[in-house]
Amino acid sequence: MERLERRWPQLADVEFLVMEVPPAVSGETVPLGGSVPAEKNEPARVVVYRRPVEIRSKNRDERALLVHEVVVEQVAELLGLSPESVDPRYGQD
Template structure:
């Protein structure tokens, strides 16, 4: 009779992750979403490297904006699906300590994920949102950035 090791107390085999930490499937849902945002933004960054050099991209879980309940039309720097913001452009400015901040695009993960069934749909929605927000930042028509763009 063998004595089970502390890691195999009930004889069910070794415990631990099924996939090694370096594999893509090992990433969390939020890490996979972040990678999808980076992939979608990289295409735009490659097309407009000089104009987007000072623009940061961030992901937030949910929108943290104060919106009026009667607001039905959002300004062009907010990408929305009906009354729900999916992303926004925050212009460069000065923070509360008086330090300059860079312009930033923020994508809201939960609202985007709730509107997508699969990875392909998420990729298409992220491309659409980022095209709209980059166009707002550059004061361009989104169709000039991506001819496939439609409202």
């Protein structure tokens, strides 16, 4: 996270959250994370959903990598960039 914030100073105003599970969505794949752009007096938010990430990862190292990828993907969404632009090491591990 610190590396991303150094590279993208505009992330200083983004709120990063961990929630247990995403809101219920019928018939779709369960998301691992989400992002919400800033509105009026609310900051932009990046959310990682803990339970889906735990279920899709086999161990601590895999979980850490998955969380990083989810955060990079959601930051990319907020900034209107590709994940590779946000973090050149995205998808290389």
